[in-house]
Amino acid sequence: MPNAHHSPLSRRGVLAAGGAVGLGVALAACGNSDDDKGEPGAADDVKAGPWSFKDDRGETAEAGSVPKSIVAFTGTAAALHDYGIEVKGVFGPTTTKDGKPDIQAGDLDVTEVEILGNVWGEFNVEKYAALAPELLVTAQWVEGELWYVPEQSKDKILKLAPSVALLAAETTVPKAIRRHADLAESLGADLGAKKVTDAKARFEKAAGRLRAAAKSRPEIRVLVGSASQDLFYVSLAEMSADTLYFQELGVRFVEPKVNAQGFFEELSWENVDKYPADIIMMDNRSSALQPNALTSKPTWARLPAVGAGQVVPRVTEPIYSYDKCAPILEDLAAAIEKARKVA
Known part of the structure; x- marks a missing residue:
């Protein structure tokens, strides 16, 4: 994570450095299930055919089938991991200076993902393209901006795969959890798994x-x-x-x-x-x-x-x-x- 305190205080840079934003709504419920599976994971009966997901920008990402080659902001990837959905690449704080997992990596095995960028403003477009991405997922703190997707290379990045942005502002924790779960479910996660419930x-x-x-x-x-x-x-x-x-x-x-x-x-x-x-x-x-x-x-x-x-x-x-x-x-x-x- 870059230290934006040392640069002009743009709204985006300020968020990266010391503050966080958000307005919210109340607790949103997640559906229950009697499924007794011990671990979360992709469902065996993921529907074949076209896939789509309407994100928190109001934009709909579409693909001919459920995306498998997924690249995500580190914290978002960690949330998907908790629902059994794995990504191929991440960007954002992933490892510390001593090589250990960053706090935002959660339970991700950081040795098993391609790290496209570890600090603010860093995103290796060539490595991203080499992953043959089918979906890019990140957070939205400020309307119209994708968290940790550099403005200078955003157009190149977004041409390579559909994108999904999930609110990290103008929401509350329960609703944000629900939206991450919705996305994971669309990608094949079993929300009825015992670990999830x-x-x-x-x-x-x-x-x-x-x-x-x-x-x-x-x-x-x-x-x-x-x-x-x-x-x-x-x-x-x-x-x-x-x-x-x-x-x-x-x-x-x-x-x-x-x-x-x-x-x-x-x-x-x-x-x-x-x-x-x-x-x-x-x-x-x-x-x-x-x-x-x-x-x-x-x-x-x-x-x-x-x-x-x-x-x-x-x-x-x-x-x-x-x-x-x-x-x-x-x-x-x-x-x-x-x-x-x-x-």
Whole structure:
């Protein structure tokens, strides 16, 4: 993930660096099934013949048969993997500098996929073409823009295969999960597999737990943060799919005075204590500085939430499967349940 803090703050670059966007809708249900299969996977009776899928841009991707050679943004590929749909290539944060899987790779075996680009602005069109792609899948944070598909090579890329974009903004976690599941099902996934239905049940239980925790601790205020070397970003909860959903469940967030783009407020490290908070949720992406890298900043160390050990990771770009989103709800519920009022 590139550090867009070092370049002019375009709306797209800002999203890649420190903030996340989204407006939302309420929980969308996923169909149940009595199927007792132990693992998710492509159904044996995938329909032959033409395939189509209407994406969140309102555009319909079409193919003569169900696409098999799929290339996707890393986090989207990880969600498809959880439903048993594998991709041939990925783009976006996939491996860290030491070669380990990036947080956004989820359970993907990063050694088994072609990595077309690992940072912002990187997408190897020649490698993409060599995969004979039948479908390109990514997220949409800003209308008209495909996440991690470089603007300068977008036209070449989109000529090679149909594309699908799934909302990461103007949605909430449950609806985003549903849309990823819809796509996976169209590609042959069995949503009745036991692993999928068990994960859905866990997610719904976790949502109930978070709602109960927020209701029982109304005094707890949560700050949504992201750190760079020079600035600390405080995000507005309602502008992100995850935190908007948490807000709908009753979590109370700090409300910063956002910039003109509306997503977050930039604070100097001298002013990082502007907003009292009992819990700080810190952007866990590889593009952001993590709490262990902030120990040299005295103003950070003096924050009450830091002193109380009430700093928790924020999965800023969730992998939209029930399996990966349930723990996010559980972890925030646990943090609120045991938090001390410190601000």
